[in-house]
Amino acid sequence: MKTEHPERGRLQTAPALAAGASAIERRRFLTTLTGAGTVLASSRSLAWEAGEPLPVPDSMRVLGKPVAADAYGHPSPHESNVVRRQSPGLTRTNESSIAFAPLQSLFGIITPNGLHFERDHAGRADVDPATHQLAIHGLVANPKRYTLDALLRMPSVSRIHFIECGANTGMEWGNVAVPTVQFTHGMLSCAEYTGVLLSTLLDEVGVDRKRARFILAEGADGAALTRTIPLEMALDDVLVVYGQNGEMLRPENGYPLRLLVPGVQGVSSVKWLRRIEVGDQPWHTREETLHYSDLMPDGTSRQFTWIQEAKSVITSPSGAMKLFDKGGYYEITGLAWSGRGRIKRVDVSTDGGRQWHTARLQEPVLSKALTRFRHDWVWNGEPALLQSRCIDETGYVQPTIRMLREVRGTRSIYHNNAIQTWQVLASGEIRNVQL
């Protein structure tokens, strides 16, 4: 039964749908569908032979659901695999933990709000916007406080930026540790953020530009998380954010107010922001001494490693996916980003870095935002090693893991921006490997 419909080939590989599937398998499969309350059986069974008239789906024969049947709206129930996940064994509690974004299933550059990665240090805080205030004080002429009402009336800007945890890919310094791009690179998201430029607020309080060198940002969570941020960044493009992708921030991303420090490791973008103090020295908080500092082979730690250097990764095809179509077309696609500005170029290799091909960049290509790249590939059925390598507008070229280890060893946890390799086996299975 040869068919010209490419989907058909894939669907036939599912055991319950195969022509030879037993009646029991078939019944169990249909029961699953019915149990989920979804009327799909007849349309999904593809009981149709090539050359016969195309079947008319049930959805065309019945009245659909009323508008706003789901007042806020959810993804299709068929998308239930596309969720944030914790990495088994990574953290000791679910409150000081991280949920990774499913990069393998996302399109374009914007992370849906329900899938934005989540890192909490003392659990997700639930903050009442009616009582929440932001205090700005320290080396300023006029300390001020802002309610949400006041901030929503201030002049606003919307900017698209990535947030990447400094520890993203940190599990893989010494060796391969996780199977999918969700866990190798999923402490990464990108959204359109709306809020007030911090420089506008610092002008309002009259920051003492002679003495001020740093600000401290503090969250209203159980950890009252604090981070030192240099004043030059604070006066440049740092935002006090309330909006994310057109709606208010989600609780897990800092509702109702967070800081956004573009291009800087995510922990600086303090969630549930309640206080900004202006000072003349860094604070050496726990999250810039015990953690979030990069241990070098000589035992010293690099401190205040703020910038996220240029990095890229192929998100599809990627680890634990499987290719079925020998000789078939596959679009290699992924993400590139740099904390130092725009992505200038992305190259793709299918042979482990011997030959490289320049990928297409999808507009818009924005500073300190994710950039989507694509490359056409016909898999010849042979083993392959897929890699991407980005270059940012400073001319910096994404390094290999070997180059990084030569300088930094394998114990630094943070800022692993190495080229990622996915190995395609002759069977079509794809594995996370290092060269």
Place this chain on the structure above:
Amino acid sequence: MSSSEMARPQAPNKKSLALVTALCCFTACLSMAVKAAPWSSLGGPLTAREISSWDIDVRPDGVGLPVGKGSVSDGQMLYETHCANCHGVFGESNEYIALTGGIGTLAGDAPQRTVASKLDYATTLWDYINRAMPFTHSKQLSVDEVYAVTAYVLNLAEVLPMDAVLDEKTLPQVEMPNRKGFTQDHGFMRVDGKPDTQANACMRDCLDMVEVSSTLPEGFTQEMYGDIRTHFRALGKHTDLEPSAASEPAAISAGNGATLAANHGCLVCHAVDTAKVGPAFSAVAARYRDEPAAAAILKAKVRQGGSGVWGSAMMPPQSGPDDEALTTMVAWILEGAAAP
């Protein structure tokens, strides 16, 4: 903590204020055009007294430390009540974060990042205990108690002697073992900083040989993640997962005991089938199986806290869950703490 306890020497400097005011007037007079932004009325003023209740941060030079004191011996009881559950009696437990040990290991193959081995300033320890500890009920120690616990931890870390007393003047003088262990000589502090690798963008015949040096062990993915195919959308030719599995996410009821236990942080110290800091819920259920008043006893224990029944670890009093939630959770535990 009262606001007076938290008061700190950071009131606006009158001299600089006057200077700023004078400069503003001067500039305004010169240009005749400088005036407040039209949105300037939106922010409310803040007085020093108002700020003092929120301003809890502490710097290495001691700026921000409130007046107070505490000794190593004062700290011992507090530590054993509030901290030892997670950090171990000697601060040695790596279950969460080890406080002690590891000094001199940072340059080796198995570096231990502990309070003792990693911090550059003792003020950071005070600041973190004050703002974030104990993990499940932070900001409930008094200023003197924070000094005392800090002193005790630094004694366990072999940084301070048994008879040490810490206050706002002595704490900044404590010399941590890793005081000189940090460097800011790197390219990550500035957007135009110098990177530490200089790769080139070779395009043709870049390598002679390519060899895979690291993969996951056989069976690892299945063991750790189960059926990894369920991590993918079942469309698009990248998985042989049954394509139409239209499943709703597992329904979680707000009144469900398992969910309540997770949401109230019970699972930080307890698990269903294994003893962690506290006993397994299944063991609790077994112990109280024949006790008619089990529910009332357990509710009281949760509310009041205590130790001794299951070992020396202290369960802190829990005021978080309301009575209805507590009743639901206790019933769920006594029924065997089934998964949701």
